[in-house]
Amino acid sequence: MSTSARGSHTPSVTMRDVAEVAGVSVATVSHVVNDKPGARIGEDARRRVQEAVASLGYRPNALAKTLSQGTSRFIGLVADQIATTPFAGQIIHGAQDEAWKHGYVLLVANTDGNDEAEAEAIAMMLEHQVHGVLYSTWYHREVVVPEALHATDTVLVGCFAAEGGLPAVVPDEEQGGRTATEELLAAGHRRIAFINTTTPSPAQTGRLAGYRSALEGAGVEFDDALVFPASPEQGGGYATTPRIVASGATAVFCHNDRVAMGLYDGLREQGLRIPEDVAVIGFDNQDVIAAHLRPPLSTVALPHYELGAAGVRILLGIDADTGSEPRLIVCPPILRQSV
């Protein structure tokens, strides 16, 4: 394709063409098309413009419209890695669906956690007069909000600001941990191990709090010896297996599905069956893994889609601002065959 080929495109219908067909001025067309408040246009003229727009297939220039109204139909989404992270792309999906529903278009920028790329992405969005920005991270954590974002409305998605002051939506880690543990309790287990991550994070503290709260609710005493710190991936789950088996636990709540995948390998090597010998529940409902383990893994879903959608609703003022505390989004249980 050469750039010269661009000249061959069908010329588009202009506002002037519409004015001519409707027998009105260009200004009148502009007022009708842009739905300018305060403009007095007779019903007859308005109808003729609308008919001409339809018959000519006129498409208002979105950029010109933005300039004349001083606000755009763009919402920015600045993501550290979610566009390229296996399972968090659903944040984009949820945000896009919700934005479209209200006539907005999502501008997505992936920064790869690079400060320079992030500054460039935000500048680009400000130049395009975005209505506001969703600033999101691929895992739940505290962030320092870039200075430039104070120049526009911002909602934090999957993260929250150290200094507070910005609305935020995050997964309800504690409820998720409680739900996972309650599933194991409901299946009759009392000696339940928890493989937690070694990475300090809201997921680490929240899921542990949920685990403790579920045990307490069932009258099972918390035993610190049943909490096993491990790296939050397959290798961590695998390496922990011998200690899990030695602990006499009959069920294991894993910090995430990758940990559960490693634990599956470890248990299988020891000749133990899931769930007959050891029940396992994960966290994340990670695509590609959870439904495809043998047996399919029961887990708790991270609500990525809903996080993105809720972020847009708060930005557009459809949902009320959450005040100083992040809004918590429920992590629902996804039951398969490992419990």
Add this chain to the structure above:
Amino acid sequence: MSTSARGSHTPSVTMRDVAEVAGVSVATVSHVVNDKPGARIGEDARRRVQEAVASLGYRPNALAKTLSQGTSRFIGLVADQIATTPFAGQIIHGAQDEAWKHGYVLLVANTDGNDEAEAEAIAMMLEHQVHGVLYSTWYHREVVVPEALHATDTVLVGCFAAEGGLPAVVPDEEQGGRTATEELLAAGHRRIAFINTTTPSPAQTGRLAGYRSALEGAGVEFDDALVFPASPEQGGGYATTPRIVASGATAVFCHNDRVAMGLYDGLREQGLRIPEDVAVIGFDNQDVIAAHLRPPLSTVALPHYELGAAGVRILLGIDADTGSEPRLIVCPPILRQSV
């Protein structure tokens, strides 16, 4: 956040402010800032404008600039599912990096394979006067290009048009299949099974052609009985295991990494070790899986990042158009410990 909060934003520096500080007309500022060809601006005035722009932190309005120049710095990316598919988000990543390098911004729209959403996404992009559109699919296949895309320059990424006529970049499936098989041959195997997908696709025919070509190159006769059709996921690989073992194959080329993951489970149940008893190679280099199987899986990578980047280069005329045949992007081997 209420919409009324929007009024509190710092008012931005205008072109008028720049003109005042520089002691020139607004028209002169506009000419300098927009780098209008043909405008005669004295060196002194130009320098003063540039200094005023820098000292005031003036940010040209990207939309106004687009209107005045009649072309935007947007590139559209219409994706059927790649923003929400575990491993193809790298197409977005590659396209974005390449676009930014040349001063373009990517507008991403995910259509979920829904025709209405697709039409809406394309209309949105045309309204924003995109420089052109990348139309991409999350797996390599033939597509019917939406009529609306003929109104702008389009490059197909990861897919190709039934009717031809549009530039396209796709993974080199045949080379990938040959590379995978050659890795097994190089490790001394002669009896090599191939678990192929049952889904008709360029990957199905291309990887098979590559497998045959590698065998032929090594003087190993092709044996149809060693090709096993299976559903392209864990369940397919697992279900095929008994026939693989019965075939006496010492190595298996799997259609993708998910198939390999299922085969791992099947081989383990039969007490067979990888790679000592059976060597395994996959395809895709799928994040979350390949590096985390036990042992880590040798595979061939789908070049998603490079597909996105090459698409942008063709769209911008940096790389030459590919003519009637899609440009093939190499699928490189990623060697771990399963061969």
